[in-house]
Amino acid sequence: MFWGSTVGKKIVMAVTGAIGVGYLIGHVAGNLLVFLGPAEIDTYAAFLKSKPSLLWAARTILLLAVILHIIAAFQLARLSQKSRPIGYKRWRAVGSDFASRTMRWTGPVVGIFIVYHLLHFTTGTVHPDFHEGRVYHNVTSGFQVWYVSAFYIVAMIALLAHLYHGAWSMFQSVGLNHPKYNRLVRAFTTIITIVVVLGFISIPVAVLLGFIA
Amino acid sequence: MNLTLHIWRQKNAQTKGKMTRYEARDINSDMSFLEMLDVVNWALIEKGEEPIAFDHDCREGICGSCGMMINGVAHGPQRGTAACQLHMRHFKDGETIFIEPWRSKAFPVIKDLVVDRSAFDRIIQAGGYISVRSGAAPEASTILIGKEVADLAMDAAACIGCGACVAACPNGSASLFTSAKIAHLNLLPQGKPEQKQRVLRMVQVMDQEGFGNCTMHRECEAVCPKEISVNFIARMNREYLVNSLVSP
Amino acid sequence: MQLNANIPSGPIEQKWDRQRFENKLVSPANKHKHNIIVVGSGLAGASAAASLAELGYHVQCFCYHDSPRRAHSIAAQGGINAAKNYRNDGDSIYRLFQDTVKGGDFRSREANVYRMAQISLNIIDQCVAQGVPFAREYGGLLDNRSFGGAQVSRTFYARGQTGQQLLLGAYQSLERQIDARQVEMFPRTEMLDLLVIDGRARGIVTRNLITGSIDTFVADAVILATGGYGNVFYLSTNAKQSNATAIWRAFKRGAAFANPCFTQIHPTCIPVTGHYQSKLTLMSESLRNDGRIWVPKKKRDGRPPEQIPETERDYYLERRYPSFGNLVPRDVASRAAKEVCDRGDGVGETGFGVYLDFAEAIKNVGAPVIRERYGNLFEMYERITAENPYEVPMRIYPAVHYTMGGLWVDYNLMSTIPGLFVLGEANFSDHGANRLGASALMQGLADGYFIIPYTLGNYLATTRLDKVANDNPVIREIESEINSRLKQLLGIRGKRTVDSLHQELGKLMWDECGMVRNAAGLKHALAKIPQVRDEFWHDANILGANDELNQALEKAGRVADFLELAELMCLDALQREESCGCHFREEYQTPDGEAQRDDEHFCYVSAWEYAGANKQPALHKEPLSFEHVLLTQRSYK
Numbered sequence A: 001m002f003w004g005s006t007v008g009k010k011i012v013m014a015v016t017g018a019i020g021v022g023y024l025i026g027h028v029a030g031n032l033l034v035f036l037g038p039a040e041i042d043t044y045a046a047f048l049k050s051k052p053s054l055l056w057a058a059r060t061i062l063l064l065a066v067i068l069h070i071i072a073a074f075q076l077a078r079l080s081q082k083s084r085p086i087g088y089k090r091w092r093a094v095g096s097d098f099a100s101r102t103m104r105w106t107g108p109v110v111g112i113f114i115v116y117h118l119l120h121f122t123t124g125t126v127h128p129d130f131h132e133g134r135v136y137h138n139v140t141s142g143f144q145v146w147y148v149s150a151f152y153i154v155a156m157i158a159l160l161a162h163l164y165h166g167a168w169s170m171f172q173s174v175g176l177n178h179p180k181y182n183r184l185v186r187a188f189t190t191i192i193t194i195v196v197v198l199g200f201i202s203i204p205v206a207v208l209l210g211f212i213a
Numbered sequence B: 001m002n003l004t005l006h007i008w009r010q011k012n013a014q015t016k017g018k019m020t021r022y023e024a025r026d027i028n029s030d031m032s033f034l035e036m037l038d039v040v041n042w043a044l045i046e047k048g049e050e051p052i053a054f055d056h057d058c059r060e061g062i063c064g065s066c067g068m069m070i071n072g073v074a075h076g077p078q079r080g081t082a083a084c085q086l087h088m089r090h091f092k093d094g095e096t097i098f099i100e101p102w103r104s105k106a107f108p109v110i111k112d113l114v115v116d117r118s119a120f121d122r123i124i125q126a127g128g129y130i131s132v133r134s135g136a137a138p139e140a141s142t143i144l145i146g147k148e149v150a151d152l153a154m155d156a157a158a159c160i161g162c163g164a165c166v167a168a169c170p171n172g173s174a175s176l177f178t179s180a181k182i183a184h185l186n187l188l189p190q191g192k193p194e195q196k197q198r199v200l201r202m203v204q205v206m207d208q209e210g211f212g213n214c215t216m217h218r219e220c221e222a223v224c225p226k227e228i229s230v231n232f233i234a235r236m237n238r239e240y241l242v243n244s245l246v247s248p
Numbered sequence C: 001m002q003l004n005a006n007i008p009s010g011p012i013e014q015k016w017d018r019q020r021f022e023n024k025l026v027s028p029a030n031k032h033k034h035n036i037i038v039v040g041s042g043l044a045g046a047s048a049a050a051s052l053a054e055l056g057y058h059v060q061c062f063c064y065h066d067s068p069r070r071a072h073s074i075a076a077q078g079g080i081n082a083a084k085n086y087r088n089d090g091d092s093i094y095r096l097f098q099d100t101v102k103g104g105d106f107r108s109r110e111a112n113v114y115r116m117a118q119i120s121l122n123i124i125d126q127c128v129a130q131g132v133p134f135a136r137e138y139g140g141l142l143d144n145r146s147f148g149g150a151q152v153s154r155t156f157y158a159r160g161q162t163g164q165q166l167l168l169g170a171y172q173s174l175e176r177q178i179d180a181r182q183v184e185m186f187p188r189t190e191m192l193d194l195l196v197i198d199g200r201a202r203g204i205v206t207r208n209l210i211t212g213s214i215d216t217f218v219a220d221a222v223i224l225a226t227g228g229y230g231n232v233f234y235l236s237t238n239a240k241q242s243n244a245t246a247i248w249r250a251f252k253r254g255a256a257f258a259n260p261c262f263t264q265i266h267p268t269c270i271p272v273t274g275h276y277q278s279k280l281t282l283m284s285e286s287l288r289n290d291g292r293i294w295v296p297k298k299k300r301d302g303r304p305p306e307q308i309p310e311t312e313r314d315y316y317l318e319r320r321y322p323s324f325g326n327l328v329p330r331d332v333a334s335r336a337a338k339e340v341c342d343r344g345d346g347v348g349e350t351g352f353g354v355y356l357d358f359a360e361a362i363k364n365v366g367a368p369v370i371r372e373r374y375g376n377l378f379e380m381y382e383r384i385t386a387e388n389p390y391e392v393p394m395r396i397y398p399a400v401h402y403t404m405g406g407l408w409v410d411y412n413l414m415s416t417i418p419g420l421f422v423l424g425e426a427n428f429s430d431h432g433a434n435r436l437g438a439s440a441l442m443q444g445l446a447d448g449y450f451i452i453p454y455t456l457g458n459y460l461a462t463t464r465l466d467k468v469a470n471d472n473p474v475i476r477e478i479e480s481e482i483n484s485r486l487k488q489l490l491g492i493r494g495k496r497t498v499d500s501l502h503q504e505l506g507k508l509m510w511d512e513c514g515m516v517r518n519a520a521g522l523k524h525a526l527a528k529i530p531q532v533r534d535e536f537w538h539d540a541n542i543l544g545a546n547d548e549l550n551q552a553l554e555k556a557g558r559v560a561d562f563l564e565l566a567e568l569m570c571l572d573a574l575q576r577e578e579s580c581g582c583h584f585r586e587e588y589q590t591p592d593g594e595a596q597r598d599d600e601h602f603c604y605v606s607a608w609e610y611a612g613a614n615k616q617p618a619l620h621k622e623p624l625s626f627e628h629v630l631l632t633q634r635s636y637k
């Protein structure tokens, strides 16, 4: 019933998306510790790993969220395509923006990024010089490789677009809407999005420019 | 002025259609868009060609019969205006205009620019009403309704059921139409008793009819001749959430 | 044919109650066995279909629109009257009754009008309960405005979209019954003929507008709520599709047509701009509350209006009718405008227009207040004319708006064919020779919600109806008639567009049977119409086939009927040798040019009976008596 309806599915996307946003806020804050030096971030990482039960709880939630989010995304996207079998010869956008129209591309890009990212920094599989627990080392050495950083930056730009529309859209999906506060919400989600993404991008950039080594 | 038109011609639901080119000669800029099509049709008839079929009736922007994609925009370039109220002074001499029918799985083309919008009626049948038998109504002034609420309900009720929102939506979603009717009735005290069934059933039927989902593109709001706000969509989502999870 | 109005006896206040009590009832167990056909889904049709279905009847409802919600009622702007007296300004059922009878210039039935005024109260209750978002005051009470020069504020409204909101209310009730399987809805289906068996209306024959198939539907009673026929004039404020086919075909099957010449011309419409003009747009009457109507004194004064000094303006309504000024009734205002324009004093390119000026009102109360009151109307005007009424005066001219005439019905809304009921604008009932603003919506809903449910039941309970076999010869006969007519239309293949012929008819009617009429002109029209009709059947060009959506064919069938109805309208106008309400015969006017009624000879409803092809219809008269409102000459001086 709930999951079966477009509105219900969209609400699931919003909630799972929100979980993602929440995670990212914490994640970017943690990551920015690299600027304070190896000690800080490594101890922080160690602290995160200190309670495996909590850690795995969090990981499970994140995993479930991303999976639900993706499933819903694909199902709804299919539905939208089916709802207009014959397209227009001419179509002009008068209300939507670039971000809203590219959600279905920026999303997967972020998805692929996540997979790569886990293999990169969490398991180290694709990391030439990976040392479990030495986050500072992993990050700095990882970003030395210019095309790795480049990929990160590209992915972050996709994330920027995805969240610029998504973070606002999710409020509408769950109906957190009031003419009085709508402009406020839009401003808020836009700022969060920009801060988070700039925070992330700053790290590979800093490494490449040699601010941190 | 003179115009070049590219208009979708399709004999009936079974046959395939195609864009056909027409020249519209000495069009007066005071004509409405539909009057321009009338003139084109007169010329066609005199040439022994079948006139272009399009739905229209009131020509005052209120019945919701008319509607076509004009250069890729539902109801054409002027905001808050139905095709019948659009005037040719908004076009330049020598301009090329593409005219296509609403495109949606739920709105199959019947002929040329005429589509079948009965899906909207079925959405209303699913709860877009208040169950009151003729004669069963209490004295009108027994229930007071604040002006703000009444006005907001009226904003939603202004929908003319033209289908432009569906036609313009990249997802082919009928959310604006459906949410406007839900909001109109659920806002009013008279509509409260049935508000749960209303939102749940109307959304269900909206989905069954094959419309897409809303991802907040806001194309619908931009083309709506009555400028119905997408805030009503958010309201519908909220009521759907509340009524399907909590509430008796 | 004899006309029996079947007005119940007793004091006027009690007639309706008595009737409802004396009516025979259909037992609840039997209601579902009755199939009722309702043609039309406007205010009258939708409200009737929904109400009857709620009672348990099985209803089949038809309309030519793609959805019942698009009926022409949707276009009504101004509002709906009801004698609620919420303003405590002295309104009452009796006053509404009296205003309506007087406004109709004493050519309507007292009993019907009184009942409508009584029911007006229930209508508002009903609509509010349905969720019609009428305008409210800050305190939450329903707001009212005065309309069309009424002395009391009794008009309920929903922005400039009252008709839309009322229709959506009725439409929603209808959709509810469709969902409940009580009503079968047939959109895009046009009634082309009435099935009369053993002298009773027993069904209709329709054309499916998408497939072209001709089908017959059998029923125990048929209700026509198919609207007005103002489109005879080609240009009118009516929706493009509005037509007379349903009532005209019923007329040809024996239903009397009453007061066909009574056509209301609305004074405030946007003037014609060119030959391509497809319809005329109404500017709500309420504009006359603040706008001042004038023309330049100097003929063809080239200057822009705002530069013409006060002294060189002729505020002709205020001059001629000091006490009512710009608020005189519709027919008076329209005629005055025609006179000045015919004199050559009109404004605008065509010279057929007068100024409706808000400059002074804006000076007095300020633009914001005016915007608050008329914002949406000013927008609509600017959208169409590209002129800003806040700066330059509006240009307006009268246009055909409403037809008081229609099929004759008795007190029970039954026509002269037993089992055929007629509701809304399609019947002639309550407005006499001139309709007051905001009264048509009231009448349509009174008929549908509160009258037909009672009177239909009585008919069914008191009549024996045998089953009609599907292979009844009458059915086959009618179907073949229709098919051959359609074939004939498609076979003409002449040179002229149907629109051009319709325009020709419209022009003729506007000139000779419009705002002012005279014997010579009407005779001329009567001579000319058959020629146009002839031209139509020989030179019209109707392309396409029958077995598909064919809008040209639909239009042609309707225009063919207009070409016959027009003749009856002129006949009626010619026989009524008096001036009353909308019907102004130049020969019959007071010395100072006002309508001169002749109650001694013409205080009756003219009801015409079809006499066969190319035969003059027979005139029958239903005498009118006025016991409660004294026959007096209207005066607005």
Ligand SMILES: Cc1cc2nc3c(=O)[nH]c(=O)nc-3n(C[C@H](O)[C@H](O)[C@H](O)COP(=O)(O)OP(=O)(O)OC[C@H]3O[C@@H](n4cnc5c(N)ncnc54)[C@H](O)[C@@H]3O)c2cc1C
Residues within 6 Å of the ligand: C039, C040, C041, C042, C043, C044, C045, C062, C063, C064, C065, C068, C070, C071, C072, C073, C074, C075, C076, C077, C078, C079, C080, C162, C163, C189, C190, C191, C192, C225, C226, C227, C228, C237, C238, C239, C242, C243, C245, C246, C282, C401, C402, C423, C424, C425, C426, C437, C438, C439, C440, C441, C442, C444
């Ligand atoms: C611009 C305008 C403004 C107005 N403003 C006001 C106002 O402010 N106040 C007021 O009181 N009145 C107003 N009126 C008058 C009022 O709107 C109409 O008189 C009234 O709505 C008529 O309603 P109806 O139900 O009788 O017919 P309609 O609403 O015209 O409905 C006719 C129905 O019959 C169907 N139909 C017709 N013929 C056939 C056929 N052959 N087969 C199948 N179906 C058929 C149509 O599809 C339609 O559903 C206005 C009229 C106009 C034109």
Ligand code: HEM
Residues within 6 Å of the ligand: A010, A011, A013, A014, A015, A016, A017, A018, A020, A021, A024, A066, A069, A070, A073, A074, A077, A100, A103, A104, A106, A107, A108, A110, A111, A112, A162, A163, A165, A166, A167, A168, A169, A170, A171, A173, A174, B215, B216
């Ligand atoms: C992993 C692959 C992903 C895919 C395929 C994907 C795809 C989508 C799609 C198609 C939408 C719907 C478009 C819309 O609602 O406007 C969407 C919405 C959203 N996405 Fe993603 N996304 C992905 C990952 C993410 C991630 C990692 C986040 C957050 C960090 C995220 C946050 C959001 C948010 C907040 C929304 C808005 C939900 C709503 O409008 O209700 N997405 N996503």
Ligand code: HEM
Residues within 6 Å of the ligand: A024, A027, A031, A045, A059, A062, A110, A114, A117, A118, A121, A122, A135, A138, A139, A152, A159, A200, A201, A203, A204
């Ligand atoms: C430049 C940007 C980023 C950097 C430097 C970064 C850094 C890291 C590091 C070092 C880890 C490993 C932590 C550890 O194992 O101790 C990690 C884990 C993770 N990162 Fe990132 N990250 C970035 C961006 C992102 C983004 C944009 C996303 C999501 C869209 C993301 C999602 C994750 C996830 C899901 C994990 C796994 C968490 C866990 O161990 O459960 N990261 N990140």
Ligand code: SF4
Residues within 6 Å of the ligand: B158, B159, B160, B161, B162, B163, B164, B165, B166, B176, B177, B180, B220, B223, B224, B225, B226, B227, B228
């Ligand atoms: S919401 Fe607007 S666009 Fe959609 S049907 Fe209603 S009026 Fe038309």
Ligand code: F3S
Residues within 6 Å of the ligand: B168, B169, B170, B171, B172, B173, B174, B175, B176, B213, B214, B215, B216, B217, B218, B219, B220, B221, B230, B233
């Ligand atoms: S355009 Fe479509 S996506 Fe939603 S906001 Fe409007 S329905």
Ligand code: FES
Residues within 6 Å of the ligand: B055, B056, B057, B058, B059, B060, B061, B062, B063, B064, B065, B066, B067, B082, B083, B084, B085
């Ligand atoms: S024709 Fe009625 S809205 Fe355009």
